[in-house]
Amino acid sequence: MFERGIAYRYDGSLDGFLCCIFESYVRKEIPAMILSDQAPQGVLYPEKWIETVPQQADRVFASLSRKISKEAERIIQTVFLTCLEDKEMHLYRFIRMGYQYGAQVTNWLADPTVHAIRQAMVHLQNEEQKIKGFLRFSEHQGVLISVIEPKNSVLPVIADHFCSRYPEERFFIYDKAHRLGLWYEPYQAKFLEIDSFLPPARGEEEKEIASLWKQFVKTIAVEGRINPRCQMTMMPKRYWNHMLEHADQLTAKQRGTWKKTTAEFCDTGFQGKSRIMEEKRQ
Numbered sequence: 001m002f003e004r005g006i007a008y009r010y011d012g013s014l015d016g017f018l019c020c021i022f023e024s025y026v027r028k029e030i031p032a033m034i035l036s037d038q039a040p041q042g043v044l045y046p047e048k049w050i051e052t053v054p055q056q057a058d059r060v061f062a063s064l065s066r067k068i069s070k071e072a073e074r075i076i077q078t079v080f081l082t083c084l085e086d087k088e089m090h091l092y093r094f095i096r097m098g099y100q101y102g103a104q105v106t107n108w109l110a111d112p113t114v115h116a117i118r119q120a121m122v123h124l125q126n127e128e129q130k131i132k133g134f135l136r137f138s139e140h141q142g143v144l145i146s147v148i149e150p151k152n153s154v155l156p157v158i159a160d161h162f163c164s165r166y167p168e169e170r171f172f173i174y175d176k177a178h179r180l181g182l183w184y185e186p187y188q189a190k191f192l193e194i195d196s197f198l199p200p201a202r203g204e205e206e207k208e209i210a211s212l213w214k215q216f217v218k219t220i221a222v223e224g225r226i227n228p229r230c231q232m233t234m235m236p237k238r239y240w241n242h243m244l245e246h247a248d249q250l251t252a253k254q255r256g257t258w259k260k261t262t263a264e265f266c267d268t269g270f271q272g273k274s275r276i277m278e279e280k281r282q
Contacts (some may be wrong), residue, residue: 005048007047008023012051019051028275036088068105071106073214076095078124083166085121123151128152132161136244138244144172145173146172146174146242153178153180155181167187168186169184179195188271214244
């Protein structure tokens with residue numbers, strides 16, 4: 001018999017979440033909430049901190065494809081990157097259903113949990129395509145630098161696209177919303193957790209290139225066909241802050257201000273508060 005009425009809190013990683021699943025089954029508990037370490041404090045339920053133990057996470061991860069399906073394994077990894085509200089509890093219920101009923105649960109589109117999960121995946125995939133098209137690089141000391149601010153944590157999803165597209169380049173993409181960076185140099189990529197990052201000031205050559213790019217965008221526009229409403233539908237304003245050709249159109253309030261950086265870019269890489277994230281699961 002499973003006990004109820006407790007909240008789990010974990011470190012926010014996928015391994016940490018899988019350890020919450022492990023704890024639930026070992027202790028025969030059904031958590032009322034599963035909260036990351038970034039979630040607000042002061043919930044109504046007594047909290048239990050769940051340590052991240054790689055061996056436990058590996059056991060749960062291996063069981064997903066064995067007891068449910070490979071598709072379910074992929075779904076869980078993908079949905080964990082989304083901005084779905086209360087995603088941990090959605091995934092927890094999905095896993096419990098999968099353990100009980102097997103692979104068929106992935107097709108239960110009328111089930112509220114499965115429907116919410118599928119919708120979250122579509123939202124992430126749509127944002128992935130937008131970021132691939134709207135991401136803008138600037139060059140500094142031979143390195144291409146870009147900042148994005150997506151709702152979903154799309155950086156791990158788009159990483160292969162940019163690594164294969166620019167295999168001989170050195171570049172850094174920083175996800176400001178999720179404080180995650182992707183550092184790439186030829187045939188080697190690393191994810192880094194960085195509290196904040198301030199792009200270096202553009203040099204004279206980069207300023208000239210930026211000016212030419214803005215002039216190009218302005219020149220190719222057909223004035224009689226400009227449709228701001230359609231443009232904002234296809235290219236939401238929340239992306240404009242990091243798009244060279246549109247950033248100047250935003251007000252100071254819309255643009256916001258950069259937080260003081262704790263990681264400084266230099267010729268050899270990055271300095272400051274950062275931690276390399278190991279990609280255990282492809």
